Amino acid sequence: MPTLQPNERSQTFFRPSKYAAPMNRLGFLLSVMLFAGCTPGGLPAAGGGSSAATVTIDVNLTNHGSLAPTPGGQGLGYAPIVATVAVGTTIRFTNSDGFLHTATSLGSATTFPSGNPFSPSQLTQSGTTLSGGWSSGDLPAGSSSQSLLADKPGTYLYGCVHHYFASMRAAIVVH
Numbered sequence: 001m002p003t004l005q006p007n008e009r010s011q012t013f014f015r016p017s018k019y020a021a022p023m024n025r026l027g028f029l030l031s032v033m034l035f036a037g038c039t040p041g042g043l044p045a046a047g048g049g050s051s052a053a054t055v056t057i058d059v060n061l062t063n064h065g066s067l068a069p070t071p072g073g074q075g076l077g078y079a080p081i082v083a084t085v086a087v088g089t090t091i092r093f094t095n096s097d098g099f100l101h102t103a104t105s106l107g108s109a110t111t112f113p114s115g116n117p118f119s120p121s122q123l124t125q126s127g128t129t130l131s132g133g134w135s136s137g138d139l140p141a142g143s144s145s146q147s148l149l150a151d152k153p154g155t156y157l158y159g160c161v162h163h164y165f166a167s168m169r170a171a172i173v174v175h
C-alpha cells in the first residue's frame with residue numbers, strides 16, 4: 001500500500017517552483033528587452049520607421065502666453081502651439097502650470113469658433129483617438145492626460161474649457 005513519505009511530499013511541492021523560477025526570469029528578461037525595443041524616442045522616426053512615437057504637449061498658460069498662428073486662428077497656452085505628427089503617434093498633454101487646464105477637442109471645426117464651443121461634460125476625461133472626439137478633462141497642476149492616438153490624417157483644433165476666451169487654443173496636424 002503506497003504511502004506518501006514526508007520527503008516525497010516536500011519534493012512534490014518544491015519541484016514546480018524549482019523549474020518555474022528560471023522560466024519566470026526568462027519571461028521577465030524578454031519583456032524588458034521587448035519594451036526597451038519599443039520605447040518611443042519622442043518624435044516620429046524620420047526614416048519612416050515602424051516604431052510608434054509619443055509626443056507630449058506642454059500645457060501652460062503662464063509660460064506660453066504669447067499669441068501664435070495656428071491653422072484655426074491665433075492661439076496660446078500650449079507648446080508646441082501646432083504639433084505636427086505622423087499617423088500612429090500617441091499624444092499626451094502635461095499640465096506644467098500651477099492651476100487647472102484642459103485640452104479639449106473642437107470636433108470638426110476648421111477655425112476657432114467665436115462662441116463658447118464647450119459643454120460642462122468636457123471637464124471629464126473622454127476619448128482615446130484624435131478623430132473620435134476627446135477631452136483631457138480637468139488636468140490639475142502637474143498632471144498628464146490620457147494617451148490619444150493620432151488615428152487619421154487631418155487638422156485637429158482644441159482648446160482649454162477654462163481659458164478658451166483668453167485664446168488658450170492650439171492645433172494638432174496629423175499627416
Ligand SMILES: [Cu+2]
Nearest residue numbers: 101160162163
Ligand atoms: Cu486653461
